[in-house]
Amino acid sequence: MRIIVPFPAGGATDAAARIVAEPLAVALKKTIVVENRAGATDNIGTALVAKSPADGCTLVVNVAAILTYQWVFASLGYDPIKDLAPIGGIGRTPTLTLTAASSALGDLKSLVARSKEKPEGLTYATAGIGLMPHLAVEELGRIGGAKFVPVFYRGAPDFMGDLLTGRVDFGSTAAANSMPLVREGKLKALAVMQEMRSPLAPDIPSSAEQGMSPLDASSHFLLFAPGGTPKATIALLSVELRKIVGDPAVQPRFNAVGFDPTPIGAEEAADIVRRIGESWEHTIKSMNIKAN
Numbered sequence: 001m002r003i004i005v006p007f008p009a010g011g012a013t014d015a016a017a018r019i020v021a022e023p024l025a026v027a028l029k030k031t032i033v034v035e036n037r038a039g040a041t042d043n044i045g046t047a048l049v050a051k052s053p054a055d056g057c058t059l060v061v062n063v064a065a066i067l068t069y070q071w072v073f074a075s076l077g078y079d080p081i082k083d084l085a086p087i088g089g090i091g092r093t094p095t096l097t098l099t100a101a102s103s104a105l106g107d108l109k110s111l112v113a114r115s116k117e118k119p120e121g122l123t124y125a126t127a128g129i130g131l132m133p134h135l136a137v138e139e140l141g142r143i144g145g146a147k148f149v150p151v152f153y154r155g156a157p158d159f160m161g162d163l164l165t166g167r168v169d170f171g172s173t174a175a176a177n178s179m180p181l182v183r184e185g186k187l188k189a190l191a192v193m194q195e196m197r198s199p200l201a202p203d204i205p206s207s208a209e210q211g212m213s214p215l216d217a218s219s220h221f222l223l224f225a226p227g228g229t230p231k232a233t234i235a236l237l238s239v240e241l242r243k244i245v246g247d248p249a250v251q252p253r254f255n256a257v258g259f260d261p262t263p264i265g266a267e268e269a270a271d272i273v274r275r276i277g278e279s280w281e282h283t284i285k286s287m288n289i290k291a292n
Helices: 012-028 043-050 065-071 108-117 131-142 158-165 175-183 231-245 253-255 266-286
Strands: 003-007 035-038 058-063 084-093 095-100 122-124 148-152 170-174 185-193 219-226
Touching: 003 012, 003 043, 003 122, 012 035, 012 058, 012 084, 012 175, 012 219, 012 231, 043 058, 043 084, 043 219, 058 065, 058 084, 058 158, 065 131, 065 219, 084 175, 084 231, 084 266, 095 108, 095 131, 095 158, 108 122, 108 131, 108 185, 122 131, 122 158, 131 148, 131 170, 131 266, 158 170, 158 175, 158 219, 170 175, 219 231, 219 266, 231 266
Parallel strands: 003 035, 003 058, 122 148, 122 170
Antiparallel strands: 058 219, 084 219, 095 170, 095 185
């Protein structure tokens, strides 16, 4: 079996996949290989799985926001609804807005105010158009009347150096990519981009708490199979995945890398995909967020 990670090694998606791969291999009595197939936000690896045989042997870890891609990309090469079948949840990680530790910026209001002082706006690093960290900043800019210029990277590990040294003004990424550097004092977190503070980062104020967007920009990581995979196969994979993710012994591993485990089944996972698509559709369309 293969689990495709459509982002570079070392990022949040990679961490999520590797936490579940080994115990899933034991449960299924199969050898599972985790493969990184990065590029085009995450569409190269995802399209590979969407076009794979529907036998449950090639899976992909991706975010529940995948439904929003249909409004961002002119041609995906696959249909997020028809060509992918959710198996279940892996983990949820909040989106953090971050700056270098040496930055004078201290919160979202100062970030918005600073952007208005610079005619060219502020640059921010993020890993792919249409992902939650990208949409969160675009929504922040819309609400605050700020000018933020995205600088897209293949994955969060690729921009950490530029963020640490201040080559970009700030960054937006999943907590699973950045919490170790925040804990070490190398990065400064300005906000967790959601309505309430996250139990994974209780000292970081939320965006809503700072009078900004209350929209939940958390990244929900799910496991998907190719569309058309037999229901019995999906059910088997879903049951085993849910046992692993819900295992109290595994929870500390998730928490250590910035994830809150989400032991949910296939139907609930599909519902999350639908709800996230609906909640972000207006932002994407009203701001005309499109991949070039």
